[in-house]
Amino acid sequence: MIRTRFAPSPTGYLHIGGVRTALFSWAFARKHAGTFVLRIEDTDLERSTPESVKAILDGMQWVGLAHDEGPFYQTHRFDRYKAVIQDMLAAGTAYHCYCSKEELDQMRAEAEARGEKPRYDRRWRPEAGKVLPTPPADVQPVVRFRNPLEGVVAWDDAVKGRIEISNQELDDLIIARGDGTPTYNFCVVVDDWDMGITHVIRGDDHVNNTPRQINILQALGAALPVYGHLPMILREDGQKMSKRRDAVSVVEYATMGILPEALLNYLARLGWGYGDAEFFTMDQFVEWFSLEGVSPSPSRFDKEKLLWLNAQHMKAADDNRLADLVAPRLADKGIGVDHGPALAAVISLVKERVQDLNALAGQCDYFYQKRTPSAEETAKHLDEASAARMKRFAAKLAALDSWTAESIHTLFKPFCEEEGIKMGQLGMPLRVTVCGTTQTPSIDAVLALIGKEAVLQRMA
Known part of the structure; x- marks a missing residue:
């Protein structure tokens, strides 16, 4: 049984890189009829906040990546971590270290002075025939993992291929702090073990954590999951994305008027592909997805491509659903839709013209409230x-018995012939008079939707 997990730390918003990780983990589980687990890694007690937890849960709900189990919270599992640490101390795969902060700082400074990588010198690590110092009474010991001294840690990464790291590059990792709280790398290992995670799909910023976690799993006698590390998402200029310069929170994309399925479609294409397919549903993505199809190279975020995909998903979306999303945006502008045409009908007429929900709301507003035309449009067309022609x-419109786009359209040609004008000389002033803008779909369809009474009132 395939079991994947998404395990964000609640120290901020839900990042789009995290959403892509969640998407690939979710899709892999769905593809193989497996289980997708949501785990909140909140052991960083100083930085983790309830607000961030809510942002993660809300973000996952918005994009529609439903979990099968969880959410599980690491802070609720401290007793389990402590029990495993006691077992490791008893087995000799972990030990107490009494080094003070000053001693560690001195080790680091001396190593740097020698041009070496700063590392703990293992002075408290028990070895056969080694005499350990007397534990100081005023130091609360940390617990360190007894990392192997020889050999390599190797795994066949499902995305990056074969990776090997020498154990000599790894020090004896702290797995419990002096106050007894377990550390991130240790909690992850116990969680993946207890939860039966078969495939760990995560960002490649975790590659350096993987050999440490593999060694701990092996010390516990646990089966190793398959690891797949996803490449980073970069800006268009190749630089790392930053919350100061870029929209990186899923909340920002919701505010920008992006549909969740469009964002998922776009993120799926960042580093993964299926032939020439660009626009697809999540059902299709699950059917096509494989880790072998993920590129090991970083991807560049292209906002224009995202907007194009969003436009395609808006065209395919149900108009009533879009109406539910657009109505609050109109309300924010002080425009109500209760007294006017059905918003879904308006959206059906105008949605081909825009790329996001905010622009869609902008295309709907004049159906309910005439815009004030610009001075330039007024001078050019009125x-x-x-004005006399309007x-x-x-009067021709008022005489119509049937108020439809077709009946309105039948008035255009004979009226233009009577007036000796071209259609543009009727259509543009008519748009400015009724809508307050020249940028509208076919004017007969627009007038039909606005309604006879409202049109005549605006033209009066």
């Missing part, structure tokens, strides 16, 4: 002659 055309 003069005394066109009154004459309003």
Whole structure:
């Protein structure tokens, strides 16, 4: 049984890189009829906040990546971690270290002075025939993992291929702090072991953690999961994304008017592909997805491509659903939709013209409230002659028995022939008069939706 997990730390918002990790883990589990676990890694007690936990849960719900188990919280599992640490101390795979901060700082300084990598010198590590110092009474010991001194840690990464790291590059990792709280790398290992995680799919910023975690798992006699490390998402210029310069929180994309399925579609294409497919549903993605299809190289974020995909998903979306998303945006502008055409019908007419929900709301507003035309549009299209012409055309509209786009359209040609004008000389002043803008879909369809009474009132 395939079991994957998404394990964010609640120290901020849900990052789009995290969403892609969650997406790939979710899709792999769905592809193999497995289980997708949500785990909150909140052992960083100083930085983890309830607000961040809520942001993660809300973000996962918004994008629609439903978990099968969880959310599990590491802070609720401290007793389990402490029990495993006691077992390791008894087995000799972990030991107490009484080094003070000053001693560790001195080790680091001396190593740097020698041009070596700073590391703990293992002075408290028990060895056969070794005499350990007397434990100081005023130091609360940490617990360190007894890392192997020889050999290599090797694994066949599902994305990056074969990776080997010498154990001589790894020090004896602290697995419990002086106050008894367990550390991140240790908790991850116990969680993956207890939860039966078969595939760990995560960002490649965790590659350096993997050999340490593998060694701890082996010391516990646990089966190793398959690891797959996803490459980073970079800016268009190849630089690392930053919350100061870029929209990196899923909340920001919701505010920008991006549909969740469009964001997932786009993130799926960042570092993964299936032939030439660009626009697809999540059902199709699950069917096509494989870790072998993930590129080991970083991907660059292209906002224009995201907007293009969003436009495609808006065109495919149900108009009533879009109406539910657009109505609050209109309300924020002080525009109600209760007295006017059905918003879903308006959206059906205008959604081909835009790429996000905010722009869609902007295309809907004049159906409920006439815009104030710009001075440029007024000067270009409304003069005394066109104003008089609008009154004459309003009389034609008022005489219509049937108020449909088709019946309105039948008035255009004969009226233009009577007036000796081209259609543009009727259509543009009509748009400015009724809508307050020249940028509309077919004017007969627009007038039909606004309604006879409202159109005549605006033209009066």
